[in-house]
Amino acid sequence: MVEKKVLLITGAGRGMGVDIAKAALAAGYAVVATGRRPEAVARAVGAAEDLLTVRLDVTDPASAQAAVRAAVDRFGRIDVLVNNAANFIAGFFEEITPDDFRAQIETNLFGPLNVTRAVLPVMRAQRSGLVVTISSTAGIVGGEFTSAYAASKFGLEGWMESLTPEIAPYGVHTMLVDPGFFRTDLLTPESTSYAQPSIDDYIERTKQTVTAWNGMNGRQGGDSAKLATALIQLVGSDEPPLRWAAGADAVAAFEDKGRTLIKQADAYRELSSSLAHDDAS
Template sequence: MNNQKVWLITGAGRGMGVDIAKAALRAGHRVVATGRNPDRVKQALGDSQDLLVVKLDVTKLPDAEAAVKAGIDQFGTIDVLVNNAASFYAGFFEELTPEQMANQLLTSLIGPMNVTRAVLPVMRSQRSGLVITISSTAGLTGFSFGTAYAASKFGLEGWMQSLQAEIEPFGIQTITVNPGFFRTELLTEESTQFAELSIADYDERRIQQVQFWKEYHGQQSGDPAKLAQALITLTNLEEPPRRFLAGADAIKTAEEVATKLQQDLDAYRELSSSLDY
């Protein structure tokens, strides 16, 4: 294939990462599929001469550097990076421990930074590449019980927008993906951790929230396989979008955020414009 690319995908052992890896392989690309448990990645994806499975804990920069080196040794380059690995620490801010907040940021914000840091020298040297980072509608608007998760996703948003301006002169493009609710494994016990602390004032709402999130697993409307195929479509574009809103619910959320922002702008335009010397 003249358009065959090498993809490096994080969190490829389960959930959306599996679907993205399978879609890339079906499209004729070569894939460096990574995860904390390489045996699980192999079991999920099977065998292929176009597939390399590598152990990668995104919270560890040496792991990221080793994964990129393994991909280069096997396939010669990295053309597309998909920052997919993430976790979900659910809880009210006061009930989340500082350690839980730090772990959320380490996995979902610093982790993508680690892998991207390891990949960028390769993309710079070839003056081409695409960095896809899976954010969330939680990167567009915060929500109760989601302070840690939204903090990590809002961080991703600012980092990716700023990074794009820095690396575009090297021919490297970026896409920030904002999925709505997709039927992945994010809400399983392995990926979702609830707040460790308990404050009486939050008891009633906490019980309701925990019940909602536990029961919502498997009920999400989005099909991750279709999102994976959409990413293949986007990567084939000469000028891919810098942001992709994935799912009808994501579009609805973005429209609500834009409307509220415009309302605030209009309501306080005069006061905001009166602050110069």
Template sequence: MGDKKVWFVTGAGRGMGVDIAQAALAAGHAVVATGRDADRVSAAIGEHDDLLVIALDITDEQAAYTAVDTAVARFGGIDVLVNNAGNFYAGFFEVVSPAQLRAQMETNFFGPINVTRAVLPVMRRQRSGHLVTVSSLAGLVGQEFCAAYAASKFALEGWMESLRFDVEPYGIGTTIVEPGFFRTELLVEGVSSIWPELSIDDYDARTGETVEAWRSMNGAQGGDPVKLAAALVALVDSPLPPRRWVAGADAVSVVEQKARQLLEQVEAHRGLSSSLAHEDVTT
């Protein structure tokens, strides 16, 4: 995919979405950059002849179809979709309200589904394309204070792993990106990070301590999103883009540990697990 392609990037008004859009433009591609506030997207990315900015709330299914139609009218097709938009509802499960949990799923899970549903007919007609969904280390490894966020990202992982079987016959590839901690705006309070609405005595002290810890991390994360964006564009442009990309040294280390734990847990009960066949099954 080294030739000029049309990239459709969600969440391009701030954070990693800006860097991905700019990296794709720098690599010679055309970019459709979307975000809730089109003016913010334009200001963040800057002017470019191959840039189309569209206002898009990914939780609005009809708006996704309208944005895709606008992109196709301008560029003739869509070659790479980057599902990047998302947010972070932090908190212990019992103090994250039901409304907050649903809102987390609407943005981080159903949002990418809305946009992908709108883009896939275009890619199927082309018999080519690539779907990139930005998940998280929290999509592979559950973490404290991340029950809602991890649930949304684990859902993304299962959807994308299964979706590839649906779309590969039509020349469409898939890549899941699992970043560790990168210096983006994900932890900016009130912008991408939302704290729990509920209060329970047993959790109050822990919640306060954990919120302060998260706040202290903002701006001090070890990963460089500009480097991640450039690497992602290079991977998608490569002859065989990966189906999964664990991004960041911290993420690599944690995923390796999780993989070892899974194998250890399988081995610990291998005999019992393998003894459960029905008696009429020949083994």
């Protein structure tokens, strides 16, 4: 048992998850750092008195329940959940197999659902807590070569928006994080897999896209350590935002999407507004 606030994070073995775990420890949190290989998590995060490393496969509901039990057994509570674990299956829609598309949704959408479902009873009993889910600007704006990934992230956005009013009466709140391009492991072979080229029409565009992304890997403008520090600052604030644009490019994406939606609403405003029953009051 500790008096510190307790933060549980998924996908803490590498990339942004490591930075968030370290930032939380530095800010005085007790941290439950989880991943499929807890020994790798321990090596990545480093030793700390108030650190517990636990095995967690987010696609396995039983694994999520076990991780939550381990966290409560060690620290007595969970104050913040950070749904961070994710991967990236890239390619043109017609070339992504149905199984791979489902696997993308299973990890990036159902994974956070599984972990949150395990954590919420603890938070409701406490009458306090914060569920943070790392989404992406791909959950705000779709783009070619990202249909499966964007579908999973758009799903996160709708689920979290809907979850917010359900759990707010019990003192439990939510926060969506939409990062732009950060120098993480997302574009490495460990996190990204590409659809096998099979359609002539897409072959050249696939080559160009993969080459461009490989060239971008390790050169993204965002600093994930700074994101982690800022995130922990927001998590500890009196009123964490419901949605946070992480990075200047994310702010621009929010603004562009907002303008686009307004433009689309205006484009057929008269027609759109003429669809009521004639007897409507």
